[in-house]
Amino acid sequence: MSNLTKIPSNKKCWQYLNNIVFTDELSCPVCSSQLQENYLRRYLWCRICRKKYRATSYKGSWLYGMKISPRQLFCLLWCWQKKKSTEAIITAVGVSYPTVTRWLTRFRDQLPDTTPLLEGIVKADESYFSKLRSKQNKYILTGAVTDNIGEEPTLALRITGDHQTGRKQEVLESFIEDTVTPGSLVVTDKWYGYQDLPLIGYYHQSHNHSKGDYSQTNRIEGVWSVLKRHSRKLYGGRILTHQLEDLCIEWMARVNRKELFKSPIEFLTYTLVPF
Numbered sequence: 501m502s503n504l505t506k507i508p509s510n511k512k513c514w515q516y517l518n519n520i521v522f523t524d525e526l527s528c529p530v531c532s533s534q535l536q537e538n539y540l541r542r543y544l545w546c547r548i549c550r551k552k553y554r555a556t557s558y559k560g561s562w563l564y565g566m567k568i569s570p571r572q573l574f575c576l577l578w579c580w581q582k583k584k585s586t587e588a589i590i591t592a593v594g595v596s597y598p599t600v601t602r603w604l605t606r607f608r609d610q611l612p613d614t615t616p617l618l619e620g621i622v623k624a625d626e627s628y629f630s631k632l633r634s635k636q637n638k639y640i641l642t643g644a645v646t647d648n649i650g651e652e653p654t655l656a657l658r659i660t661g662d663h664q665t666g667r668k669q670e671v672l673e674s675f676i677e678d679t680v681t682p683g684s685l686v687v688t689d690k691w692y693g694y695q696d697l698p699l700i701g702y703y704h705q706s707h708n709h710s711k712g713d714y715s716q717t718n719r720i721e722g723v724w725s726v727l728k729r730h731s732r733k734l735y736g737g738r739i740l741t742h743q744l745e746d747l748c749i750e751w752m753a754r755v756n757r758k759e760l761f762k763s764p765i766e767f768l769t770y771t772l773v774p775f
């Protein structure tokens with residue numbers, strides 16, 4: 501699916517949901533006989549059990565109570581996966597602002613916590629994110645990403661504090677200790693907060709950003725630029741604590757569990773519990 505118009509019809513989306521939850525054979529969860537589709541009334545019928553089933557309300561599904569159409573669900577998912585702005589989603593899907601934010605939160609709630617343990621060559625850095633309604637107070641986001649030849653990158657992120665506390669040696673060290681395997685090589689800038697990494701079991705290499713030497717840490721610099729662009733699209737660049745926390749989980753999943761962001765069907769297959 502390269503754009504929204506390629507998303508299948510409402511009936512097809514409804515059938516995809518049924519197949520994910522009740523298998524390709526549409527088996528009844530109780531007697532395994534084949535369920536009959538009633539698209540007009542949006543349910544599946546088991547002739548043996550004489551019971552109705554719905555993919556969106558089966559066994560505590562996170563889609564329970566869904567009021568949007570199956571095609572709208574697929575469109576919302578696709579827009580979220582492709583990092584569309586909130587305004588663009590409202591226009592494309594034809595739903596209200598609260599509906600978009602509610603569904604994006606629901607999608608994020610399904611993401612696994614993918615905080616990884618990084619190994620090998622790891623590049624670490626901090627970046628500023630602006631708080632809402634605040635002139636000076638900023639969040640410090642600290643990140644570490646692997647850079648091993650022939651390997652997909654793995655990303656760890658944490659809000660380490662505000663502009664006064666977020667770059668202190670002890671918070672940076674505990675972030676590295678929690679997310680990087682001892683014995684790894686940690687590459688950073690010259691910030692003093694990283695200088696004692698060899699004392700806690702890491703190899704350390706530092707480069708001078710003030711001299712314009714960004715080449716050694718550019719993988720993490722790249723993470724900041726995409727993250728900031730995405731956060732501006734969603735929240736206009738100013739962000740609340742819980743929004744930034746959710747965005748960190750989403751961003752780790754975007755890097756560490758790429759398959760969840762490939763297509764609506766893949767996301768639903770991973771997150772809907774089949775019977």
Ligand SMILES: [Zn+2]
Pocket residue numbers: 528529530531532533546547548549550
């Ligand atoms: Zn049955």
